[in-house]
Amino acid sequence: MKVLASDKLSKDGIAVFEKAGLQIDLKTGLPEDELVKIIPEYDALIVRSETKVTPKIIKAGKKLKIIGRAGVGVDNIDLPSATEQGIIVVNSPEGNTIAAAEHTLAMMLSMARKIPQAYDTLVKNHKWDRSPFQGVELYGKTLGVVGLGKIGSHVAKCCLALGMKVIAYDPFVTKEYAESRGIEIKKLDEVLQEADFLTLHIPKTNETKGLINREKFAAMKKGVRIVNCARGGIIVEADLAEALASGQVAGAAIDVFEDEKKAVESPLLAQELPTLVAVPHLGASTAEAQINVAVDVAQQIVTVLQGGSASAPVNIPTMKPALLEPVKPYLNLAEKMGRFIGQVVKDTFSEVEINYKGEIAAVDPSPLSTIILKGILESINPEGNVNFVNAPLIAKEKNITVKSARTEKVRDYANEIEIIVNTKKGKASICGSLFASVGERIINVDGFTLSAIPEGILLVLSHQDKPGVVGQLGGILGEAKVNIAGLQVGREKIGGKAIMLINIDNEIDTAALDKISKIDGLLDKARIVKF
Numbered sequence: 001m002k003v004l005a006s007d008k009l010s011k012d013g014i015a016v017f018e019k020a021g022l023q024i025d026l027k028t029g030l031p032e033d034e035l036v037k038i039i040p041e042y043d044a045l046i047v048r049s050e051t052k053v054t055p056k057i058i059k060a061g062k063k064l065k066i067i068g069r070a071g072v073g074v075d076n077i078d079l080p081s082a083t084e085q086g087i088i089v090v091n092s093p094e095g096n097t098i099a100a101a102e103h104t105l106a107m108m109l110s111m112a113r114k115i116p117q118a119y120d121t122l123v124k125n126h127k128w129d130r131s132p133f134q135g136v137e138l139y140g141k142t143l144g145v146v147g148l149g150k151i152g153s154h155v156a157k158c159c160l161a162l163g164m165k166v167i168a169y170d171p172f173v174t175k176e177y178a179e180s181r182g183i184e185i186k187k188l189d190e191v192l193q194e195a196d197f198l199t200l201h202i203p204k205t206n207e208t209k210g211l212i213n214r215e216k217f218a219a220m221k222k223g224v225r226i227v228n229c230a231r232g233g234i235i236v237e238a239d240l241a242e243a244l245a246s247g248q249v250a251g252a253a254i255d256v257f258e259d260e261k262k263a264v265e266s267p268l269l270a271q272e273l274p275t276l277v278a279v280p281h282l283g284a285s286t287a288e289a290q291i292n293v294a295v296d297v298a299q300q301i302v303t304v305l306q307g308g309s310a311s312a313p314v315n316i317p318t319m320k321p322a323l324l325e326p327v328k329p330y331l332n333l334a335e336k337m338g339r340f341i342g343q344v345v346k347d348t349f350s351e352v353e354i355n356y357k358g359e360i361a362a363v364d365p366s367p368l369s370t371i372i373l374k375g376i377l378e379s380i381n382p383e384g385n386v387n388f389v390n391a392p393l394i395a396k397e398k399n400i401t402v403k404s405a406r407t408e409k410v411r412d413y414a415n416e417i418e419i420i421v422n423t424k425k426g427k428a429s430i431c432g433s434l435f436a437s438v439g440e441r442i443i444n445v446d447g448f449t450l451s452a453i454p455e456g457i458l459l460v461l462s463h464q465d466k467p468g469v470v471g472q473l474g475g476i477l478g479e480a481k482v483n484i485a486g487l488q489v490g491r492e493k494i495g496g497k498a499i500m501l502i503n504i505d506n507e508i509d510t511a512a513l514d515k516i517s518k519i520d521g522l523l524d525k526a527r528i529v530k531f
């Protein structure tokens with residue numbers, strides 16, 4: 001297994017790979033074409049914000065299983081392409097929170113007290129001049145926070161301690177969360193109108209790109225001061241330059257730029273703006289944060305490459321450890337049940353209905369639904385490279401929807417998972433249960449109760465309940481030298497329809513399978529399920 005780090009990475013992160021016996025190559029500053037050339041050799045890619053992980057690079061990464069972002073923002077990674085290719089993307093959601101929040105405070109105070117400008121005058125130009133550098137205090141002022149997540153909340157806490165009033169806009173945060181921290185939640189317009197200082201802590205997305213523009217600056221208090229330690233492009237740089245020049249905005253502290261490779265060409269740097277404080281994306285640049293993010297992401301990559309699950313997957317929300325932990329015992333059973341449906345149902349279907357019953361209904365079963373879907377889809381198309389990452393997307397492309405329901409009520413078993421699909425020919429279903437004593441069992445197929453072990457190879461026969469069926473089957477399997485490991489029959493009534501599940505120890509050839517399908521009493525072709 002080989003890992004490529006295409007941006008600078010702390011040596012503590014490198015050590016994690018070395019300790020796990022993985023080859024780690026550090027090749028920074030490569031253009032897209034170079035990356036496209038070398039990426040096919042790698043199983044994992046680790047980046048910071050500099051590498052733009054484009055669809056071209058992702059497509060070329062034939063062996064890529066995981067992309068790790070040693071930091072928070074994943075706007076430099078083409079997530080739809082990664083998901084489509086079944087590549088898991090992970091980040092380090094908490095590794096640089098403190099660094100970014102403290103940097104925000106440093107930028108805010110520098111801007112308020114004009115420290116960089118005063119430094120230039122004294123240290124660079126050797127001039128003792130105090131009068132241009134009178135600043136303003138934070139104490140008693142209103143801070144508007146846009147994005148009250150991890151960084152925004154820490155900034156708010158520190159600013160409250162400095163004696164500021166804090167108001168915030170974040171549509172995904174509850175009033176209770178904010179109020180318990182002494183923060184008032186308001187609408188975006190209100191925050192923009194009331195803030196003396198405004199700080200942004202939102203991700204860059206299609207919704208937030210260009211969010212703070214000329215119109216928004218005009219609606220702000222005259223003399224507002226703005227900090228952006230989130231992402232370049234959330235503020236329209238040309239509009240900010242204009243607002244700084246006119247004095248509508250009294251100061252701006254900018255850590256991030258829309259195009260950081262060409263930051264020097266930004267409209268913000270095209271003219272001398274004395275009220276601008278700007279640095280080259282240093283929010284996460286502390287010794288501590290760089291160790292945290294590198295180690296965090298390296299450990300996730302090692303875990304995933306060794307077959308485990310990531311602690312911070314970005315593009316498979318159903319696989320977060322907190323959700324995964326309570327359903328872990330059922331993962332195998334769910335995947336096998338999905339494989340059963342995918343191999344047994346030969347007609348197309350557009351809806352998968354999953355019912356969780358008993359103990360399992362008490363927890364969020366969404367990871368199981370993803371695993372069932374993966375089992376179904378990979379059985380329908382074994383060449384399709386289906387995995388947990390791309391299964392929901394593939395289902396969407398195939399117009400297959402997944403519906404799930406939960407009930408804690410049960411009749412005979414402590415827990416049950418039922419999968420139902422409706423095809424043109426009718427309904428197909430499987431029901432499974434996990435027993436404390438004997439483990440996984442298929443307890444019902446198409447309404448017929450039985451108790452089969454979902455293991456190895458299973459022969460599935462739908463037949464009339466009449467003498468001789470088992471005898472003929474035994475003869476054919478014996479002749480084909482296929483050993484029977486277990487046999488279960490479920491029937492509706494004596495002489496009625498029945499289903500037979502036969503665990504066999506070795507592969508069965510098509511000739512023998514054809515013979516079985518012609519047994520007197522068979523109602524459908526014999527089907528094979530491989531778990």
Ligand SMILES: NC(=O)c1ccc[n+]([C@@H]2O[C@H](COP(=O)([O-])OP(=O)(O)OC[C@H]3O[C@@H](n4cnc5c(N)ncnc54)[C@H](O)[C@@H]3O)[C@@H](O)[C@H]2O)c1
Nearest residue numbers: 072073100147148149150151170172202203229230283284
């Ligand atoms: N300058 C740096 O070096 C640096 C370092 C770390 C993070 N960041 C940036 O900061 C951002 C925030 O990081 P975090 O760790 O606090 O993330 P987070 O996920 O904890 O918080 C983001 C918050 O933004 C909110 N949000 C999302 N869309 C919004 C919208 N349209 N309007 C208002 N709120 C919205 C979310 O509800 C969430 O509470 C990251 O996405 C990253 O781009 C920059």
Ligand SMILES: O=C(O)[C@H](O)COP(=O)(O)O
Nearest residue numbers: 048049050071072073284
């Ligand atoms: O989103 C982040 O984590 C920060 O912007 C840090 O980016 P960096 O890893 O390039 O310093």
